[in-house]
Amino acid sequence: MVFRPKPSFVFRSPEIKEAEKGLMDVIKFQLLTDELVSQMASVIVTKFFIFRQADLEAWNEDPYEWEIREDAGGDGWEFEVRPCSEKLFMDFVINYKHLLAQPLLNFFQSVTGTDNGDIVAKDSVYTAMGIAAPVLSDSFDFDSFLASTLVNDVHKSSPEYKVLRRRIAILIGQWVTIKISTENRPLVYEIFKHLLNPADSVNDQVVRITAARHLKSAVDDFSFEVGSFLPFAEEFLHRLMALIRELSHAETQLAVLETIRVIFMRLELQAAPFADEIVSLLPDLWTASGEEHLMKQAILTLLSNIVMSTKMHSVRYHPLIVPLIQRAVEHGSEMAVYLLEEALDLWSNMLQQTPAEESGPVMPLVDSVFPLLEIGSDNLSIVLGILESYVLLAPGALLADTVRLRVLSYMTSALELVKRDLIGLVISIVENMIRQAEILGGTPGVQAVSKDLVESGFMEKILTGLHEAWEAHQTTGPNRRYPKISDVVETDYFTIIARLAITDPATFVGTISSVGPIDSVWGWLSTEWFLHFDSMANPHRQKLSCLALTRLLELPPPMTGLVLQKLQDYFAMWSSVISELLDGWGPGREALVWSEETPPKTEEWESMENIRKKSLERNDPVHTIHAHQFTKERLGGLVQSAGGEEAFQRDWLVNVDGDIVKAFQKLGQTQVETE
Numbered sequence: 001m002v003f004r005p006k007p008s009f010v011f012r013s014p015e016i017k018e019a020e021k022g023l024m025d026v027i028k029f030q031l032l033t034d035e036l037v038s039q040m041a042s043v044i045v046t047k048f049f050i051f052r053q054a055d056l057e058a059w060n061e062d063p064y065e066w067e068i069r070e071d072a073g074g075d076g077w078e079f080e081v082r083p084c085s086e087k088l089f090m091d092f093v094i095n096y097k098h099l100l101a102q103p104l105l106n107f108f109q110s111v112t113g114t115d116n117g118d119i120v121a122k123d124s125v126y127t128a129m130g131i132a133a134p135v136l137s138d139s140f141d142f143d144s145f146l147a148s149t150l151v152n153d154v155h156k157s158s159p160e161y162k163v164l165r166r167r168i169a170i171l172i173g174q175w176v177t178i179k180i181s182t183e184n185r186p187l188v189y190e191i192f193k194h195l196l197n198p199a200d201s202v203n204d205q206v207v208r209i210t211a212a213r214h215l216k217s218a219v220d221d222f223s224f225e226v227g228s229f230l231p232f233a234e235e236f237l238h239r240l241m242a243l244i245r246e247l248s249h250a251e252t253q254l255a256v257l258e259t260i261r262v263i264f265m266r267l268e269l270q271a272a273p274f275a276d277e278i279v280s281l282l283p284d285l286w287t288a289s290g291e292e293h294l295m296k297q298a299i300l301t302l303l304s305n306i307v308m309s310t311k312m313h314s315v316r317y318h319p320l321i322v323p324l325i326q327r328a329v330e331h332g333s334e335m336a337v338y339l340l341e342e343a344l345d346l347w348s349n350m351l352q353q354t355p356a357e358e359s360g361p362v363m364p365l366v367d368s369v370f371p372l373l374e375i376g377s378d379n380l381s382i383v384l385g386i387l388e389s390y391v392l393l394a395p396g397a398l399l400a401d402t403v404r405l406r407v408l409s410y411m412t413s414a415l416e417l418v419k420r421d422l423i424g425l426v427i428s429i430v431e432n433m434i435r436q437a438e439i440l441g442g443t444p445g446v447q448a449v450s451k452d453l454v455e456s457g458f459m460e461k462i463l464t465g466l467h468e469a470w471e472a473h474q475t476t477g478p479n480r481r482y483p484k485i486s487d488v489v490e491t492d493y494f495t496i497i498a499r500l501a502i503t504d505p506a507t508f509v510g511t512i513s514s515v516g517p518i519d520s521v522w523g524w525l526s527t528e529w530f531l532h533f534d535s536m537a538n539p540h541r542q543k544l545s546c547l548a549l550t551r552l553l554e555l556p557p558p559m560t561g562l563v564l565q566k567l568q569d570y571f572a573m574w575s576s577v578i579s580e581l582l583d584g585w586g587p588g589r590e591a592l593v594w595s596e597e598t599p600p601k602t603e604e605w606e607s608m609e610n611i612r613k614k615s616l617e618r619n620d621p622v623h624t625i626h627a628h629q630f631t632k633e634r635l636g637g638l639v640q641s642a643g644g645e646e647a648f649q650r651d652w653l654v655n656v657d658g659d660i661v662k663a664f665q666k667l668g669q670t671q672v673e674t675e
Helices: 014-031 034-048 053-061 063-071 075-079 081-095 097-111 119-131 142-154 159-175 182-195 205-219 226-246 250-289 293-328 334-353 360-375 380-393 401-414 420-455 458-473 487-503 505-515 518-535 539-554 559-564 567-582 608-618 627-641 645-651 658-667
Strands: none
Touching: 034 081, 034 097, 034 119, 053 063, 063 205, 063 250, 081 097, 081 119, 097 119, 119 159, 142 159, 142 182, 159 182, 159 205, 182 205, 182 226, 205 226, 205 250, 226 250, 250 293, 293 334, 293 360, 334 360, 334 380, 334 608, 360 380, 360 401, 380 401, 380 420, 380 608, 401 420, 401 458, 420 458, 420 487, 420 505, 420 608, 458 487, 458 505, 458 518, 487 505, 487 518, 487 539, 505 518, 505 539, 518 539, 518 559, 518 567, 539 559, 539 567, 539 627, 559 567, 559 627, 567 627, 567 658, 627 645
């Protein structure tokens, strides 16, 4: 109340505020005097931190409940003497550091290196030492204390030392995230390994559960290093799994399972050898949990970590994982209410790590994506990500006649979304469908997708958005309007159109003709497209649109005449985009073009989906085509279609700004070849 008063939104007059401040000053300076605070802190440590006989009896009578009450945290501290006193002591240490630091250090020094056998007194001091860790970390040499005192205490074998062993596990968990040296980390792991040893009779279940809880702090610490932990990993996991099998309380099982999950998360690929044993434990835990959804959430989360650790080898767990996901995402089920988020994460990770040749077992889940797209929710981003993963993993299945239109219809509805990142995912899905259709089916494949883009309303929606942007850009002065779509979304829309044009120009013309006569549509669409180049921040997108527009030079009339009418815009685009691609790369090189001689490098940590994306990207025309050479070839064809060099110069090039033509001709002074 004194140091952290509750904020209030109730109006208080200056008089009331002044009166409250006066009362606070009375409490702070007249009631909480240095002498009283010192006495209270001393009484807390020597009286209220004392482990009583009643505590030991409660421990022995019902160890599970006692351990949960003491260690699991929550709001129960307000109704228990020791947890409440620990909270008060923490407030004292934080706010009266200048007063209590030295007495506490002296107090700690009094037990350092001693062997007085007073377990209760040591437990009390160690409690204070753990609470004071954030404040005294720079003043107290905990590393020396760990090596000289705690190691000895933890190996005492009298039955009553279980009290001190439990406290040492808590104490190390409190200090390890604050200040324990890298050199002493193996010693910390040795102590926890000893405390988790079921063969030691002093390590009853309370000691081992407490050690399991606080081992998590050591593993989840920012300074954690895999190398020093790896020699202990197998033994830790064996003992933690054995402990779970002993336990019957879901809450304690959850705590141990969470420590296992964190170990898997931190070890990453190094955890793979231990995955089979962990997975074998999970079906029984799932069944035993009954209606306890917290346990099921923990199991799904752990499976996600296991999948990411075992990578492509996780396919052996698909018979277990797929039915769990199926039940957890079932629309309208009670399980989906509690488990949907964890199930979606697991589903996404599973798809990312699945090799294409092993996609069969995960394909029955495809139908579960569509109800999730309908309901939307906060998980829509990951649902769209799952759909994109399927397009990359099994494009043939998603492009099948029975599925393709359904997917595109959902993507049409999703274009109404407000969030930019979600629209970006929708565009990425459709873009990948177009690219995969070309790879699998060539021109007929692209034509099939294009037909469904029109039938689903997707093409009409993006062309309507672009037309509205064009209309807005025609307004000026006081009547100027701003487009409903942002520049970023407009770039996304042009990306889809560009993919169609660069893949098959004739299909592109047929597609845009679905909304009106080609000469009318081309007039406003090309104007907006050329105008938008200055707003394309991504060079990849710029080059894609440049290549797409350039491919239209290949088309016969009536497109030949329509293209020639935009010759000024074409030359301006080529001069701008190609000059940036050539700038700074030297003779014979061009930005964004990847060398064919250099094989794609695959890192050990990469997912199968990453590899699929890299393969698709490597074959992208943006990375395989030299824009300058490509443009010269298409322009040469256009010149011939216009009646030859002389007719082209006389009838068309004369209408293009001379400076722009010179800028384009200057590009030709450097020959660009594949590196």
